[in-house]
Amino acid sequence: xxxxxASASPARLSVLRAAGLDPLVEVADVDEEALxxxxxxxxxxxxxxxxxxxxxxxxxxxxxxxxxDAVVIGCDSMLLIDxxxxxxxxxxxxxxxxxxxxxxxxxxxxxxxxxxxxxxxEIERVAExxxxxxxxxxxxxxxxxxxxxxxxxxxxxxGAFTLDGRGGWFVDxxxxxxxxxxxxxxxxxxxxxxxxxxxVTELWTPTR
Amino acid sequence: xxxxxASASPARLSVLRAAGLDPLVEVADVDEEALxxxxxxxxxxxxxxxxxxxxxxxxxxxxxxxxxDAVVIGCDSMLLIDxxxxxxxxxxxxxxxxxxxxxxxxxxxxxxxxxxxxxxxEIERVAExxxxxxxxxxxxxxxxxxxxxxxxxxxxxxGAFTLDGRGGWFVDxxxxxxxxxxxxxxxxxxxxxxxxxxxVTELWTPTR
Numbered sequence: 211x212x213x214x215x216a217s218a219s220p221a222r223l224s225v226l227r228a229a230g231l232d233p234l235v236e237v238a239d240v241d242e243e244a245l246x247x248x249x250x251x252x253x254x255x256x257x258x259x260x261x262x263x264x265x266x267x268x269x270x271x272x273x274x275x276x277x278x279d280a281v282v283i284g285c286d287s288m289l290l291i292d293x294x295x296x297x298x299x300x301x302x303x304x305x306x307x308x309x310x311x312x313x314x315x316x317x318x319x320x321x322x323x324x325x326x327x328x329x330x331x332e333i334e335r336v337a338e339x340x341x342x343x344x345x346x347x348x349x350x351x352x353x354x355x356x357x358x359x360x361x362x363x364x365x366x367x368x369g370a371f372t373l374d375g376r377g378g379w380f381v382d383x384x385x386x387x388x389x390x391x392x393x394x395x396x397x398x399x400x401x402x403x404x405x406x407x408x409x410v411t412e413l414w415t416p417t418r
Numbered sequence: 419x420x421x422x423x424a425s426a427s428p429a430r431l432s433v434l435r436a437a438g439l440d441p442l443v444e445v446a447d448v449d450e451e452a453l454x455x456x457x458x459x460x461x462x463x464x465x466x467x468x469x470x471x472x473x474x475x476x477x478x479x480x481x482x483x484x485x486x487d488a489v490v491i492g493c494d495s496m497l498l499i500d501x502x503x504x505x506x507x508x509x510x511x512x513x514x515x516x517x518x519x520x521x522x523x524x525x526x527x528x529x530x531x532x533x534x535x536x537x538x539x540e541i542e543r544v545a546e547x548x549x550x551x552x553x554x555x556x557x558x559x560x561x562x563x564x565x566x567x568x569x570x571x572x573x574x575x576x577g578a579f580t581l582d583g584r585g586g587w588f589v590d591x592x593x594x595x596x597x598x599x600x601x602x603x604x605x606x607x608x609x610x611x612x613x614x615x616x617x618v619t620e621l622w623t624p625t626r
Contacts, residue, residue, distance in 0.1 A: 230569070230584045343591075348605055357619030361438070376438045378597055378604040379618055383551075388596035389586055396586040397556055410587055411565030 212280040213413055216269035221367075221374055222285060222393040229389075229396055230414040236273055238265035238284065254290050255340040258322030261286035263338055266324040274331035281408055284324040287393045289345075289369030291317045297368045302359050305370040309358075313380075314349035317369060318342055319391045323398055327406040337405030341395040343386030347371070350380045420488040421621055424477035429575075429582060430493060430601040437597075437604055438622040444481055446473035446492065462498050463548040466530030469494035471546055474532040482539035489616055490534040495601045497553075497577030498526040505576045510567050513578040517566075521588075522557035525577060526550055527599045531606055535614040545613035549603040551594025555579070558588045 215223060215233040226233055245264050246257055266284025273280065288295045291312060299305035320342050327335040350358070363377065364370040371377040373384070373391045389396040400410045423431060423441040434441055453472050454465055474492025481488065496503045499520060507513035528550050535543040558566070571585065572578040579585040581592070581599045597604040608618045 225586075228582055229586045348608075351617075353617060354619055357617075357622070361622070361625040363625070373596065374436055376622065378433075378437045379608045380605070381595070382605045383593070383595045385591070385593045387589070387591045388581065397588070397590045400556070400587045409559075409561060409565075411562055414565070414569070414584065417569040417571070 211408065211413065212277045214269060214273055214277065214280050214282045216265045216282055216284040217393070219285075219393050221372070224374070225389050225392050225394050225396065230417075232415050233283070234273075234277070236269045238268040240264045240268055254288060254295055254318075254320045255322070255342070257295070258286045258288055258320045259324070259338050259340045260322065262322035263324040263336075266326045267333070270326045270328060270333050274328055278328060278331035280328045281403065281406065281413070282326040282328065283394070283399060284326075285321055285394050287319060287321040287368055289317050289319050291369070299365055299370045302365060305359055305364045306355065308370045309350070309355050309364070312347045312371075313355075315347055317345045317347065319345055319369070319386075321390050321393060321395055323395065323402055325399065325402040325406055327408065335406040337402040339398055339402055341387055341390040341398045343384050343388070343390045345371075345373075345384050345391060346382045348380040348382045354380070419616065419621065420485045422477060422481055422485065422488050422490045424473045424490055424492040425601070427493075427601050429580070432582070433597050433600050433602050433604065438625075440623050441491070442481075442485070444477045446476040448472045448476055462496060462503055462526075462528045463530070463550070465503070466494045466496055466528045467532070467546050467548045468530065470530035471532040471544075474534045475541070478534045478536060478541050482536055482541075486536060486539035488536045489611065489614065489621075490536065491602070491607060492532040492534075493529055493602050495527060495529040495576055498528060499577070507573055507578045510573060513567055513572045514563065516578045517558070517563050517572070520555045520579075521563075523555055525553045525555065527553055527577070527594075529598050529601060529603055531603065531610055533607065533610040533614055535616065543614040545610040547606055547610055549595055549598040549606045551592050551596070551598045553579075553581075553592050553599060554590045556588040556590045562588070
């Protein structure tokens with residue numbers, strides 16, 4: 211059975227590879243803004259789960275012919291800070307502002323997940339869910355912030371921080387699942403796979 | 419300034435590399451049992467910090483001549499389950515027993531840290547501390563446990579689980595710093611570096 215990751219995120223791919231999967235990557239080009247406009251006032255968990263489902267379904271329809279026996283995994287992550295959902299910063303100035311507001315405080319990372327099981331190239335079973343992880347940001351100094359901004363790393367990611375890169379120095383702790391912060395919750399994905407009748411260990415690559 | 423990691427752990431090295439450091443690895447061969455016998459009844463935090471300090475000091479004395487301007491980082495991790503400190507399992511049977519006891523429950527990962535700053539080859543400043551992270555283990559099935567044991571991964575690590583490998587599927591969440599679970603807390607190391615007068619961002623490798 212083929213595992214297909216419906217995401218362009220190198221961080222998600224890296225999490226899955228470290229955990230023993232070797233997914234095919236197929237990027238879904240969904241219109242996120244249009245999808246979200248159809249859900250006015252929806253809570254963050256519903257938004258990210260809806261987007262994850264749309265990404266997975268788009269990719270499932272595309273790969274069904276080539277990979278009739280597969281599971282397709284879609285994800286979407288957003289950071290909630292002071293009641294506001296934030297994505298990637300527009301530039302270094304916005305990233306600096308965000309960090310000045312986040313430093314010493316907390317945010318909530320929402321990741322929606324959708325797991326679609328294909329049989330004979332058709333979507334046979336679907337399991338969806340979301341996970342939330344609280345992130346406690348360090349009270350970093352101006353010099354540290356400027357050095358971090360200069361790496362370019364915070365400009366490329368939702369919420370302007372990473373847990374698996376240099377941002378890890380500036381996250382004092384989390385409450386929840388760390389892989390969820392990186393963009394794909396391993397324990398939730400495991401439960402969703404079980405929900406569509408697939409044991410995650412059956413998908414593992416050989417270890418020796 | 420050279421960064422020296424006084425640990426043979428590939429997981430610690432990997433955490434530091436992902437976070438922008440390129441440490442020299444120098445393994446300390448301290449007699450852990452003898453060191454712990456000198457601290458009868460000490461709490462876990464004191465034990466791991468004492469071992470971390472001994473490892474860092476041993477390596478600092480060894481590398482001082484070759485690397486007179488350096489910071490040496492020592493770490494030691496232990497998992498506390500049901501009031502008992504556990505290290506690496508003795509074999510597959512002990513790993514299976516541990517997991518049957520841990521599944522659906524929690525453990526506490528203690529990591530002691532010592533940061534020694536060398537100047538002119540001598541230990542000039544020392545900062546020590548520990549971090550504790552609570553780990554919530556999934557209620558995994560017998561089939562999942564057997565598949566995990568068969569990978570050999572849990573046999574090589576303290577507490578018989580990893581967060582950064584296939585064990586990640588079976589950790590439902592944590593409360594604390596995830597890098598601490600892998601064996602070196604980035605935010606604590608950052609604070610200890612500050613404590614010896616070194617900004618972590620000054621140690622970063624170039625990004626481009």
